[in-house]
Amino acid sequence: MKIVGVYSIKGGVGKTSSTVNLAYLAAEAGHRTLVWDLDPQGAASYFFRVKPKIKGGGRALLRGKRALDDIIKGTDFELLELLPADFSFRNMDILLEGAKKKPIRQLQRLLKPVVGDYDYVFFDCPPSISLMSENIFRAADALMVPLIPSTLSERTLLQLKDFLRKQEGFGALKLLPFFSMVDPERSLHQDTIERLSAKHKGVLEARIPLSPEVERMGIHRMPLPAYAPSNPASSAYRALWEEVAEAL
Numbered sequence: 001m002k003i004v005g006v007y008s009i010k011g012g013v014g015k016t017s018s019t020v021n022l023a024y025l026a027a028e029a030g031h032r033t034l035v036w037d038l039d040p041q042g043a044a045s046y047f048f049r050v051k052p053k054i055k056g057g058g059r060a061l062l063r064g065k066r067a068l069d070d071i072i073k074g075t076d077f078e079l080l081e082l083l084p085a086d087f088s089f090r091n092m093d094i095l096l097e098g099a100k101k102k103p104i105r106q107l108q109r110l111l112k113p114v115v116g117d118y119d120y121v122f123f124d125c126p127p128s129i130s131l132m133s134e135n136i137f138r139a140a141d142a143l144m145v146p147l148i149p150s151t152l153s154e155r156t157l158l159q160l161k162d163f164l165r166k167q168e169g170f171g172a173l174k175l176l177p178f179f180s181m182v183d184p185e186r187s188l189h190q191d192t193i194e195r196l197s198a199k200h201k202g203v204l205e206a207r208i209p210l211s212p213e214v215e216r217m218g219i220h221r222m223p224l225p226a227y228a229p230s231n232p233a234s235s236a237y238r239a240l241w242e243e244v245a246e247a248l
């Protein structure tokens with residue numbers, strides 16, 4: 001089982017859209033796939049038409065009163081399952097802080113019983129850097145980091161790299177930054193992509209274009225490649241998935 005966190009400190013950069021589309025593509029390729037919606041906003045749950053609610057909330061989950069496989073829901077797509085968000089996840093840091101031991105390894109612990117059930121797990125992460133994020137970094141094999149090619153995106157990437165460098169035990173965590181919401185008309189985007197790709201090792205080649213079709217996922221409430229498989233943005237997500245699968 002490989003675990004991929006789709007993560008950024010920044011909000012609104014395309015984490016949820018990417019999680020939903022990549023997980024769909026992984027399942028479509030025949031892999032048993034789980035999306036864990038860790039964001040109390042519940043956007044990934046919304047896209048999969050699953051109610052963002054866990055009986056007893058995050059507390060019941062962390063205290064072992066609810067088993068993970070009790071909460072996992074099916075989606076409309078074969079091989080693709082979802083662990084919905086719960087609004088109580090907004091208090092996750094406090095709950096994690098209260099864990100009797102190893103507050104930074106709780107996600108890893110919770111996933112143990114389902115290790116054999118999935119080929120890929122995707123975390124849709126909330127935009128923050130917190131104890132929850134640290135749990136994500138400990139549990140994941142790789143972090144995909146969407147970057148909008150603007151001046152601030154490098155700062156975000158540097159902050160994350162700096163954080164990971166200062167903590168112990170993240171040596172094996174693969175950082176997979178990629179460009180998201182790329183506008184081919186904007187020269188600033190093209191310049192930023194060239195500059196950051198040359199400067200930072202490991203930036204993926206696939207680029208997700210700025211596309212109204214991606215925005216329409218909220219209307220269709222399903223992954224983009226499920227309703228527009230030949231749209232250029234679907235092809236971009238496909239290329240991205242192939243690169244990630246290769247890197248894992």
Ligand SMILES: Nc1ncnc2c1ncn2[C@@H]1O[C@H](COP(=O)(O)OP(=O)(O)OP(=O)(O)O)[C@@H](O)[C@H]1O
Nearest residue numbers: 011012013014015016017127181209210211214215
């Ligand atoms: N490639 C794209 N082209 C156009 N719009 C996009 C693209 N990717 C995402 N969006 C839109 O941008 C908004 C933010 O995207 P998304 O929810 O995926 O980001 P996020 O990083 O998960 O946000 P948050 O930090 O709030 O969880 C959404 O309205 C989404 O439809």
Ligand SMILES: [Mg+2]
Nearest residue numbers: 015016039043
């Ligand atoms: Mg999101």
